[in-house]
Amino acid sequence: ETGVTQSPTHLIKTRGQQVTLRCSSQSGHNTVSWYQQALGQGPQFIFQYYREEENGRGNFPPRFSGLQFPNYSSELNVNALELDDSALYLCASSRSVNTEAFFGQGTRLTVV
Amino acid sequence: DQQVKQNSPSLSVQEGRISILNCDYTNSMFDYFLWYKKYPAEGPTFLISISSIKDKNEDGRFTVFLNKSAKHLSLHIVPSQPGDSAVYFCAVYHRDDKIIFGKGTRLHILP
Numbered sequence: 001e002t003g004v005t006q007s008p009t010h011l012i013k014t015r016g017q018q019v020t021l022r023c024s025s026q027s028g029h030n031t032v033s034w035y036q037q038a039l040g041q042g043p044q045f046i047f048q049y050y051r052e053e054e055n056g057r058g059n060f061p062p063r064f065s066g067l068q069f070p071n072y073s074s075e076l077n078v079n080a081l082e083l084d085d086s087a088l089y090l091c092a093s094s095r096s097v098n099t100e101a102f103f104g105q106g107t108r109l110t111v112v
Numbered sequence: 113d114q115q116v117k118q119n120s121p122s123l124s125v126q127e128g129r130i131s132i133l134n135c136d137y138t139n140s141m142f143d144y145f146l147w148y149k150k151y152p153a154e155g156p157t158f159l160i161s162i163s164s165i166k167d168k169n170e171d172g173r174f175t176v177f178l179n180k181s182a183k184h185l186s187l188h189i190v191p192s193q194p195g196d197s198a199v200y201f202c203a204v205y206h207r208d209d210k211i212i213f214g215k216g217t218r219l220h221i222l223p
Contacts (some may be wrong), residue, residue: 004155033210042116042201042213043156056210092154092211100146101211103155 004093004104012110013081021076021107023091031055032074033089033101034066043090049074050096078109086111115139118214120203126222131189132218135202140183144205147176147187149198150216156201160187189219198222 005024024030031050033090034042045058049068064081072093078085088108092101117136125131133147143164148156162169162176162185167178175188189196202214 006155035213040215042118042203042215043211045210045212048210058173085197092155100158100161102158103148105153105155 004091004102004105006089006091006107008107009105010108010110012112015081015083015111016038017081018077018079019062019081019109021078021089021091021109022076023076023093023104025072025074025091025093026102029093029095029102030072031094031096031099032072033092033094034070034074034076036060036085037088037090038084039087046076081111083111085109113138114214115142115206116202116204116212116214118200118217120217122218123218124220124222125192127192127194131187131192131196131219131221133187133189133200133219134203135185135187135214137183137185137204139204139206140180142204142206145176145178145185146203146205146211147174147204148201148213150201151198158165159200192219192221194221194223 007022025030033048034046037043047057052068062068065077068074088106090106094101146161147159150156159212199216201216203211
């Protein structure tokens with residue numbers, strides 16, 4: 001059974017650019033959540049996908065968008081990058097909603 | 113406004129002794145609580161959870177205590193080992209099935 005994997009592990013982008021981060025959920029998991037962890041903070045919920053539909057969203061602007069595919073893998077897209085978007089982006093998958101979430105190693109995004 | 117508070121940014125404990133990590137929450141409607149452990153360059157790893165119908169849950173060296181009237185939970189690690197050095201996040205399940213995390217406490221286990 002493979003765990004949650006995220007790609008890429010590190011990324012540097014310029015302000016104003018767009019970025020796509022990818023996540024493969026753990027086998028048997030149909031729910032994927034994305035979190036942003038800024039330096040010195042706990043992870044902040046961005047949104048969750050359950051069976052390809054958005055199932056809840058945190059306090060993030062619309063330029064943060066996502067997708068979940070039929071195989072339950074997921075993408076996080078961020079448009080018009082800002083310097084404050086620099087953070088560790090974590091993907092978590094779970095067997096269903098409201099069950100323990102298992103995290104990937106994260107993607108470290110730096111916006112310059 | 114923070115709904116989950118970990119007021120100690122760091123904690124140092126001698127190897128073999130008990131580590132106690134504390135967490136306070138603001139919403140009495142929260143009913144499922146989790147602790148995650150995070151090493152550098154890795155994602156958070158689920159450690160232990162507790163439902164509001166219980167006041168204690170134990171798993172090996174890890175015990176979580178919940179005091180609903182005080183809106184407080186704590187994680188006890190006994191005995192503390194060098195591999196326990198990590199950042200520990202207290203978290204709660206909220207509506208919309210999102211997890212709300214505290215800012216974390218960095219635990220240093222001293223030799």
